[in-house]
Amino acid sequence: MKKSSIIWLFSGLLITQAVAPTSAFAEANSSDKKSVVKNVENKGFSEEIKKKRDALLRLDKEILSLEAEIKELNQSLKKEKELEKKKVELQEKEELLIERWEGFSNRLADWQIKGNPDMQFLEVLFGSKSFSDMISRAYTFQTLMTAEQEQIEQLQEATNELEKEKDELEKEVEELKQQKKLVEEKQEDVNAKRKKMENELKSLEKKEFERIQKELKEQEERKKRLLEEQVTNEQFNELRSLTKELGADMNSHFIRPATGRLTSPYGMRPNPFGGSGTEFHTGIDIANPIGTPIMATADGEVIKTVHSNQGYGNYIVLKHIINGKVFHSLYSHLSMVGVNVGENVKQGEVVGLMGSTGRSTGSHLHFEIQDENRQHMNPDLLLDKGEKKEKKEKKDDDDKASKDKKSKKSGS
Ligand SMILES: [Zn+2]
Structure with missing residues (x-):
């Protein structure tokens, strides 16, 4: 902190x-x-x-x-x-x-x-x-x-x-x-x-x-x-207030919205649902179990929440104004949408939980960043700075992490 x-x-x-x-x-x-x-x-x-x-x-x-x-x-x-x-x-x-x-x-x-x-x-x-x-x-x-x-x-x-x-x-x-x-x-x-x-x-x-x-x-x-855990709805509320109050650890314009494995980068890729041809992947995929907390990538306002079984599934769109420029971030396939349109959220504040709703092959977050004209941007490039910083902090925490491991294991 x-x-x-x-x-x-x-x-x-x-x-x-x-x-x-x-x-x-x-x-x-x-x-x-x-x-x-x-x-x-x-x-x-x-x-x-x-x-x-x-x-x-x-x-x-x-x-x-x-x-x-x-x-x-x-x-x-x-x-x-x-x-x-x-x-x-x-x-x-x-x-x-x-x-x-x-x-x-x-x-x-x-x-x-x-x-x-x-x-x-x-x-x-x-x-x-x-x-x-x-x-x-x-x-x-x-x-x-x-x-x-x-x-x-x-x-x-x-x-x-x-x-x-x-x-x-x-x-x-x-x-x-x-x-x-x-x-x-x-x-x-x-x-x-x-x-x-x-x-x-x-x-x-x-x-x-x-x-x-x-x-x-x-x-x-x-x-x-x-x-780093899969949280229940009750824990979500506690985590939301914690993340809102304590803010994000990283001081970057955009932070990585969830822990997990990067399973699919931004750009052209083969069709993940099989079949022939390729498709353009408009965001990045981060995989972790259902219930993994999803964080706002930056301070912003909730401008859209959708509950659906198709396409993006349950998803949230946030609007950010950074250095006078407008950006949008999108979090999809959620198992739980934890915010409402019109709410302001802090960078690092949890807004929902990871899931596999809509067109999805397994529990993951499909995350997009768009510019003011809703044109897709490469999140990898934008998150770069934050990720480096995150890694550095991870290293700092390694000593503590080993100490914490016991209690963490018993908690999950
Ligand atoms: Zn995706």
């Missing part, structure tokens, strides 16, 4: 990559193997994978909101700078207060030292020139002392206020730090959870990838086996 389709199948499962971590498997994007995906998607680990992806999405949201919270807390923690400024301011104020207080208390102490608290006051008064001067001096001294006292009191008050502000700010900063610590712990926790879940998801995806690969390989092998 084509490698790209496996990759595509897997990437199909990763379609909700919104959360999906950059997976090594999520890559290519092809077109038409959707149905196989649908078949396998409902089984296996896909449900679990979906749940894990949803959970990851939720964790991502949580991480984002925690990050936002931390950002906000950091913004709030700019108050720390404010606190530092307040502390400096407070220190300056306290120093000033101490200075003032010391000055004031020194002057007061002076009076105390002289043993007469009124001494200084008296000296000031004695220096007076007159009574009114003395009164005035006494008043001034008292006023000055009161003013100083008031200033110190104001300074004390301002310092107290600042202290209070500082304490409040300190408390607030401490709380913010606590909060930040808690959020960071939570963030760490969520990140660890996410990492764990991501790993689980990756291993699940890998398992799913391997499961699908295995399933496809099994389908591919079953298809191959059935194509």
